[in-house]
Amino acid sequence: xxxxxxxxxxxxxxxxxxxxxxxxxxxxxxxxxxxxxxxxxxxxxxxxxxxxxxxxxxxxxxxxxxxxxxxxxxxxxxxxxxxxxxxxxxxxxxxxxxxxxxxxxxxxxxxxxxxxxxxxxxxxxxxxxxxxxxxxxxxxxxxxxxxxxxxxxxxxxxxxxxxxxxxxxxxxxxxxxxxxxxxxxxxxxxxxxxxxxxxxxxxxxxxxxxxxxxxxxxxxxxxxxxxxxxxxxxxxxxxxxxxxxxxxxxxxxxxxxxxxxxxxxxxxxxxxxxxxxxxxxxxxxxxxxxxxxxxxxxxxxxxxxxxxxxxxxxxxxxxxxxxxxxxxxxxxxxxxxxxxxxxxxxxxxxxxxxxxxxxxxxxxxxxxxxxxxxxxxxxxxxxxxxxxxxxxxxxxxxxxxxxxxxxxxxxxxxxxxxxxxxxxxxxxxxxxxx
Amino acid sequence: xxxxxxxxxxxxxxxxxxxxxxxxxxxxxxxxxxxxxxxxxxxxxxxxxxxxxxxxxxxxxxxxxxxxxxxxxxxxxxxxxxxxxxxxxxxxxxxxxxxxxxxxxxxxxxxxxxxxxxxxxxxxxxxxxxxxxxxxxxxxxxxxxxxxxxxxxxxxxxxxxxxxxxxxxxxxxxxxxxxxxxxxxxxxxxx
Numbered sequence: 001x002x003x004x005x006x007x008x009x010x011x012x013x014x015x016x017x018x019x020x021x022x023x024x025x026x027x028x029x030x031x032x033x034x035x036x037x038x039x040x041x042x043x044x045x046x047x048x049x050x051x052x053x054x055x056x057x058x059x060x061x062x063x064x065x066x067x068x069x070x071x072x073x074x075x076x077x078x079x080x081x082x083x084x085x086x087x088x089x090x091x092x093x094x095x096x097x098x099x100x101x102x103x104x105x106x107x108x109x110x111x112x113x114x115x116x117x118x119x120x121x122x123x124x125x126x127x128x129x130x131x132x133x134x135x136x137x138x139x140x141x142x143x144x145x146x147x148x149x150x151x152x153x154x155x156x157x158x159x160x161x162x163x164x165x166x167x168x169x170x171x172x173x174x175x176x177x178x179x180x181x182x183x184x185x186x187x188x189x190x191x192x193x194x195x196x197x198x199x200x201x202x203x204x205x206x207x208x209x210x211x212x213x214x215x216x217x218x219x220x221x222x223x224x225x226x227x228x229x230x231x232x233x234x235x236x237x238x239x240x241x242x243x244x245x246x247x248x249x250x251x252x253x254x255x256x257x258x259x260x261x262x263x264x265x266x267x268x269x270x271x272x273x274x275x276x277x278x279x280x281x282x283x284x285x286x287x288x289x290x291x292x293x294x295x296x297x298x299x300x301x302x303x304x305x306x307x308x309x310x311x312x313x314x315x316x317x318x319x320x321x322x323x324x325x326x327x328x329x330x331x332x333x334x335x336x337x338x339x340x341x342x343x344x345x346x347x348x349x350x351x352x353x354x355x356x357x358x359x360x361x362x363x364x365x366x367x368x369x370x371x372x373x374x375x376x377x378x379x380x381x382x383x384x385x386x387x388x389x390x391x392x393x394x395x396x397x398x399x400x401x402x403x404x405x406x407x408x409x410x411x412x413x414x415x416x417x418x419x420x421x422x423x424x425x426x427x428x429x430x431x432x433x434x
Numbered sequence: 435x436x437x438x439x440x441x442x443x444x445x446x447x448x449x450x451x452x453x454x455x456x457x458x459x460x461x462x463x464x465x466x467x468x469x470x471x472x473x474x475x476x477x478x479x480x481x482x483x484x485x486x487x488x489x490x491x492x493x494x495x496x497x498x499x500x501x502x503x504x505x506x507x508x509x510x511x512x513x514x515x516x517x518x519x520x521x522x523x524x525x526x527x528x529x530x531x532x533x534x535x536x537x538x539x540x541x542x543x544x545x546x547x548x549x550x551x552x553x554x555x556x557x558x559x560x561x562x563x564x565x566x567x568x569x570x571x572x573x574x575x576x577x578x579x580x581x582x583x584x585x586x587x588x589x590x591x592x593x594x595x596x597x598x599x600x601x602x603x604x605x606x607x608x609x610x611x612x613x614x615x616x617x618x619x620x621x622x623x624x625x
Contacts, residue, residue: 203508204512294570427567
């Protein structure tokens with residue numbers, strides 16, 4: 001009786017709420033402080049291989065979902081039903097037992113590891129309807145188990161919100177390795193696991209920037225003694241120099257198509273912004289001037305550039321439509337505003353600004369209106385980079401030489417540390433979607 | 435048997451049911467059709483799709499033997515090089531030459547003019563404040579303003595080159611005004 005009433009209610013709600021590409025909007029992702037979806041993530045069934053995966057997989061999914069502030073993961077001790085392999089071959093979950101502990105969704109999973117390969121089947125159930133919403137099987141190297149969990153967390157978020165998740169994205173950054181005085185490029189998962197070193201030449205390797213397809217990184221390296229921009233193919237580890245023109249160089253931003261790079265090149269001490277063709281060797285100046293012009297970030301439609309110029313006496317953020325002569329300043333307050341990052345939706349530009357004795361992260365509309373503080377801390381917050389869904393920023397937090405990477409929601413309500421294992425970690429860059 | 439969640443469900447379900455009753459008899463068909471749909475869905479649950487997750491695609495670089503020579507230059511770039519000249523210093527976020535820099539630059543110019551075969555690399559450095567990419571450009575400008583002054587003193591432009599290290603190579607590891615002043619510098623290295 002109770003269950004059928006609940007089922008009736010949910011079906012009515014389903015009928016009333018519009019759906020996006022077949023997904024039901026249970027949660028309005030743009031309504032902060034709204035109701036959270038209670039979800040249960042019982043231990044997975046491990047039929048072969050590492051038994052610790054039974055907990056690591058649901059914990060990885062739970063950690064991802066918690067980051068959204070849209071889900072409440074029901075603590076494990078409350079669970080009344082244990083998941084067994086028969087649940088994957090026809091046995092029905094005891095949905096009243098799940099409803100009783102207040103959950104509305106249950107994720108179950110079954111893992112089998114054979115040698116270095118694994119298969120994991122994961123299912124999302126609506127506990128009120130007693131219905132499977134998603135079922136996925138992932139196969140691949142056992143070392144990739146977190147990636148599989150992140151991919152399924154993306155599916156869960158999509159099922160409830162109609163918004164594609166970013167849990168399998170990664171952050172590239174530069175940091176000082178344990179040995180030496182140089183800096184290397186590293187990549188880390190969004191959940192702070194799976195740190196990998198990309199460069200290993202013991203020189204300065206700085207400013208990594210992802211190509212739109214996520215397969216290449218542009219970065220500055222001093223490996224020959226002088227700063228050059230390199231393009232790394234992540235799949236095979238090969239590098240090539242992108243621009244030989246000029247002195248100091250830093251990559252700013254790939255064009256949306258990925259066929260060129262907006263970069264800062266210094267010629268006779270004058271830093272300007274150039275478009276460097278990656279197919280040929282063409283170099284074309286896009287922003288010039290007598291001052292320092294640096295740090296281009298291209299808009300998602302490819303038509304505009306945000307950049308830094310000190311032409312007004314101090315570094316500030318400017319925007320120009322590429323090909324036009326008009327350039328407008330968009331950062332107002334503060335005597336130091338740098339490192340713009342254009343949001344994927346194109347509606348905001350994040351940047352660093354010095355205000356009240358510290359560097360903080362702000363966003364502003366591309367027309368210069370509505371500046372808004374994102375994060376300010378007991379130290380300096382620098383170098384923001386937008387997540388591919390536009391909901392988060394990764395940035396550097398520094399204080400007295402201590403440095404770590406952090407993530408904040410764009411509204412600033414939610415913050416989390418990402419990485420603090422190496423000194424001088426900085427210049428984070430968020431990968432595109434996988 | 436049931437918790438408060440169940441009670442809430444009943445209340446909200448009842449209110450919706452009442453609302454639906456108030457709407458009239460059209461509701462009966464509405465509910466029926468969804469029941470049918472639910473029955474159909476229960477009979478054929480969404481299929482479990484299989485997806486292959488590939489091997490980690492990120493490969494750390496491996497250095498070829500022929501690259502080791504240039505790699506040495508890269509490692510050397512991270513190390514402070516001795517200089518026979520004192521460093522010149524700059525104001526915060528500025529690249530113009532201060533008066534206290536000019537006697538040092540005259541000394542460098544005299545050396546280069548007396549030794550036509552010699553050449554100098556001017557390193558531009560910044561303190562740790564601000565953002566690294568802007569500091570790279572600022573260091574470039576500092577080195578270049580020193581070079582411009584040397585050339586104005588009669589030094590051949592071809593015997594002076596510049597490089598910026600931005601904020602990457604502080605000579606003083608501190609995090610205060612004294613350290614910052616020392617780290618905003620131009621450094622002269624004989625090539």
